[in-house]
Amino acid sequence: MAKRTGRSSPLVADKRYPKGARTKASAKSSRRGESATGAKPKPKRSARKPATRRARGGGGRGGIIGALRGLVRGIFRLIWGISWRIGMVIALLIGIGVGYHASQLPEMTALLDGRARGSVTLLDRDGNVFAWRGDQFGGVVTTETVSPHLKNAIIATEDKRFYRHFGISPRGIASAVSINLSEGRGPLSGHGGSTITQQTAKLLCLGEPFDPKSGQTEKEYEANCRQGTLWRKVKEAIYAMAMEAKYSKDDILTIYMNRAFLGAGARGFEAASQRYFGKSAAEVTASEAAMLAGLLVAPTRYAPTNNLTRAQNRAEVIVGLMQDQGYLSVAEADQARARPAELSEAAAARAGGYFADWVMDETPEFFGDKTTEDVIIRTTLDQDIQTAAEEAMNVVFQEKVSDGSKAQAAIVVMSADGAVRGMVGGRKTRVSGVFNRATQAKRQTGSAFKPFVYATALDLGASPLDTVVDEPFCMTIPGSGRWCPENYTHKHYGEVTLTEALKKSLNIPAVKTSEKYGRDKVRIVASEFGIDSDLAAGPALALGASESTLIEMTGAYAGILNGGSSVTPYGLTELSLLGEDTAVFGAAGGIGERVIRTEAAEQLIWMLQQVVAEGTGRRAQLPGWQVAGKTGTSQAARDAWFIGFTADYVTGVWMGYDDNTPLKGVSGSGLPAEIWHETMMRVQEGRTPKPLPMRDPIPPHRTEPAQPEGRAGEGVGGAVNQILRDIFGSSR
Template identity: 40%
Template sequence: MSGPSSGKRTPLQAVMYWTTVVGVWGLIFMIGFFAVFAWGLPDTSKLNEVDRQPSITYLDRSGALLAVRGNQFAPPVNVDDLPSYVPAAFVAVEDRRFYHHPGFDPIGIARAMGRNIKAGRKVEGGSTITQQLARNLFLTPAQNYRRKIQEIMLAVWLEAKFSKKEILGLYMNRVYFGAGAYGIEAASQRYFDKHAKDLTVGEAALLAGLMKGPSRYSPLSDRERAARRATIVLDEMEQAGVITPEQRIEAVSKPVRVSRTLATQHAQYFVDWVHQEVRALVGEPTEDLIVETTLDFPIQTNAERAVRSIVERDQKKGVEQAALIALDGEGRVRAMIGGADYADSEFNRAVDARRQAGSAFKPFVYLAAMEAGYTPDTPVVDEPVTIGNWTPSNYTNTYLGPITMETALAQSINTVAARVADEVGRDNVARAAKRVGITSNIGTDPSMALGAVEVSPIEMAQAYAPFSNGGLRVQAYGINRIRTKSGKVLYEHRPNEVGKTSVIGNPPLSYMNRMLRQVVASGTARGAAISGYDLAGKTGTTSDYKDAWFVGYTGGFVTAVWVGKDDNKPMKKVTGGGSPAAIWKTFMSATLPRLKVSAIPSGPQAAQAVGDPIGDLLSSAGGLFGGGDAPSDGEIAPDTVPDGDPGAQPGPPPQAGQPTQPQADPTFY
């Protein structure tokens, strides 16, 4: 008799069997899952290594900070050394359950998914601070499920290896805050010119608010949006009990002041210009560099105020853009404005734009004449003239008859300039212009005498500099010295590298200064006159009022100003004696009191006595940034003085919406 064995498992045996099967397959699945997603994970042993590019710090001539290009890093800060509300601000707005989750937050992920599905797009992320740290340390910005799972895996690993305080410290010392700043200390220094341990509640809220989008919520690009975001952070901090209602009210009522260096964006045109030169001089940086420049920040501030006030005043006249560049007698760039607003357009019109010079080119015609034996008193006749098939006309469409050359230049008489250029030879005029500093191509058609030549403001400043410094040619430059942070000098500008070449002798130099003084005293630039100073210069206006210029100078200091539109469309009867002269006068009225001003030198010997007109700035109540206030609207030179019609025939205009030089590098757009 056999036993009752049926071969069937008991219920307990079945449970144990299937539990084992599921467990084995689950283990196989988990091993496979982690094998798939762990493949390609970065080497976490390099956690403390920072892969950074060298930064370049730009200083003005007195050591004031202008800008920092490249990524800025600072020594890591200890969370315990910060006010308690600083790290708490990041936790409150970025990861309220930071101290309670294992690296990822299932509740936060579910909430974010629900809101994103409801909105039909991504409106919220579910990443914790630990996940953000893992992403910043080890992963690429790619958005896909594989990277998200890897992010969670690394976040769990970080939580197992470090304490919450250490993770928060790593996060705050590595995260990007915009403006090239990595870490809370670098961000604090760049945005507020202070150490992180000195941050106020409002400043901490602003920096924490940047985590949602460093560019979008930057106070540099949109102050109102940044303020709204900071207010949200303060609300979260109050709800989390990080700050009291009284602290929140105080933070909201007290304005947060962003670093003046970052807020002053016009200096960035100059920094852009010298930044290109640094690599040409020392090659690709391998360590942090400090570049000592020629720019004078108080004078730069005067230039910004002048350009801003006149462009705003004359917008109804069609003035949309402006450029200003100021050089001393050695060629050092002391101020540079490349456009009306750097935030709107980074194209540097002071350096890269090529616009017709109009009557501002006439001094080179008269220089060639003076060198050919003419004098300011040489009699000429203002009457209709035809050269080949070209008949220039005067701005007023009237003729003065017999006058002197001095009067012809002061009143910007087109007929006389055209005839004089034809008599002395347009080739000689072109050679004179090249000799004193014009580097652009100069055609020799008859209209060149009236400024049918495309030049940049920096060229015009260079070319007028010999009139201001005793006849010596200069080359504009912006870098005095380049050194490493350890003090090793990599480059230093030496005067003998350019040389002091006399390009205008006497009597032509004295004659030209006499005539150009008269332009300001009684001619087309009399709106630019400033009582008590020896000033000279020349206005310029092109056909249909597309460009307007004024280039003026005193002893050892020259400033060129241009206004117009990028699309080369006409302004509303804006002449060189109007908006440009007003900008020049506003700028120089604030700047001249800061200079060691002297009379315009009559030759090289006199120029040596002048020296550097900005060698010693006068003290002022405004301190480093006090450079004198721009005159009020009532003091701005009126736009009433006409300039002679240049009669120049413009070339084909750029396409609408393009910068002034169509062939310019599109990275400037």
């Protein structure tokens, strides 16, 4: 090893410094030494540092990059300066807008029912609701009076942060915009991200009430309230914050629950609960609450009256949200899924169908379709009879009418005083607002008109046992020439009683009887019985050449059943305003003036009973019941009728095509009689049979027994009539 000397070797690091640098380092060392001794160092003139190559090349803190950085900082300072000032102005304007709207808002109670029009509630004969019309408002509900399930379902579905935000939810808006863009829509199209407060502001139309004098329809007004433009959204947000400033959260939710449209004409959750479930909103279960809350997103689409399965599926989604947010336990949610909400019977019947349409048409507009009040109408409807008629219609068409047939039918059931108990206006039974063939279709009545020919004769003194000759017959009609009626069978039966002529629905005897007793008198009798349509002036009147509606014809037969007094069919028994005990008015129909003598009516009932017992109406027979009625088939079989009655009810049936196409293989004695039979079998089920109020014709005393000689093929009825002919001879 080399021996270390006392002088230390210079550090290698020293060589890194150039000569000038070492001098500077020495100078620094001297200054440090002077300072240590207290001597003040001598100041030196600073020398300008020569620019380095990097600086000359544009590096360091200066140059272009430095200039750009400075420019960016300047622009940022400018933007920030402008932005916070604009922000302050906007905030001030928003504050002014919020304050202004908050000062203009009325008390919460004034905003609960915002309908422009009133509603109509229809009750059946037992006082049960079966139909609603107009915007139904069931009454005020609050967050305290509704079922907790309903309140929770609304919040879980529409705005889970409702009790935490200030009227608008930036997070919700951002999420909605993101979803809309991802689905290929505009940022404001589709999902809106609106809070319950914003939705309430929209329901209030931002404080702009509907003005009928503006020229806008209510539909146009509501469409304008639902605009989704950016400016409208801004105004909506300001109005929502004003509501938050004015009202409590529960107040806002109360307004929302009372004004929301929930389908089927229901405004507010109380009306919807009554409409769909027949109960108060305070009583709904978790599954029912979920179904009601599910309506908010699309009331028409998810209305259970439109598609119950779809509404139940939507409700199941809501139940899941309620469970996720802690409003339902797992067990409660499972129970709600296992027992989905079901419609009440009234809701299942939709809006009352043809009967409700007819009652509304018969009600003055200012209490009906255009009412501004909440109206209660009590009606004559018997829902059991209505169901019976609908079932009968469906059974016959399913079992005895070929698939694809466009034939239609209508049914009317009424009491002898004209009170309509059931009505079906077409094959589709559970519909409303469509063509009602029971009340609107005027069709040729055919032989269903003949009872009024014989009613005239009986009232003028004829007997059911009087005879008339059925033979080839012609007459000259002024202006039309020679007219020769024919029987449906194209046969002639010689001398027949009036009863036999009616029983077999013979045309020639009917024309002869009408001409004998006066066709003008026949027209008067038919008109007074309630057939208001224009009646034919010629002899074809007797054959039902005139047109009438089913309800007119059924009402006319009711006049026969009640002993010969006219009848005005009616469905409304009492109309009152909601909350008032005194009725505005009562029934506008019922029994009117006498048309024919009671004796004549009772004899006619006996004749009509023979039609069903032995004649063309045999398919309408009811085991254990006396039935009277008449078939009818119009020219070229375009219309087929059967109208008949028991002691309890009169029922009319019409069948045909809407375009007047002739029926194939159908007459009044066929399918219409079968529909009548199916209807009345259901209507009379469980009732005790009652005899008809009829009077048998009493023949004069004879000393010799008659010999039963009937025509071949006429059966017992033919033999009986032959006996009567042998006894009494020709008509008096």
